[in-house]
Amino acid sequence: MTAVDADARQWEYTTYAPAGETCPACGVPIKTLESCRRGMLARRDSSPIVAYWHTACAPREAGQ
Numbered sequence: 001m002t003a004v005d006a007d008a009r010q011w012e013y014t015t016y017a018p019a020g021e022t023c024p025a026c027g028v029p030i031k032t033l034e035s036c037r038r039g040m041l042a043r044r045d046s047s048p049i050v051a052y053w054h055t056a057c058a059p060r061e062a063g064q
Contacts, residue, residue: 013038017052025057 015038017030030036030052037058041051053059 014055015052021052023054023057024051025053025059028054030054 014035016033017036017038019032021030021036022028023030023036024041035055037053037055039051039053039058040048042048
């Protein structure tokens with residue numbers, strides 16, 4: 001395992017989104033049983049929230 005593998009700022013894991021989730025990158029709803037990425041989405045005036053991205057839409061840099 002490298003330091004990058006243990007970096008907690010990276011994506012948590014590949015998962016399935018709850019019903020009704022929309023990808024913040026492309027604005028398209030995530031289908032039921034569609035593999036996606038789970039991570040935190042920063043908000044300007046509040047604490048971060050959990051968000052789900054299509055695998056192809058997920059930002060490449062850690063912490064985004």
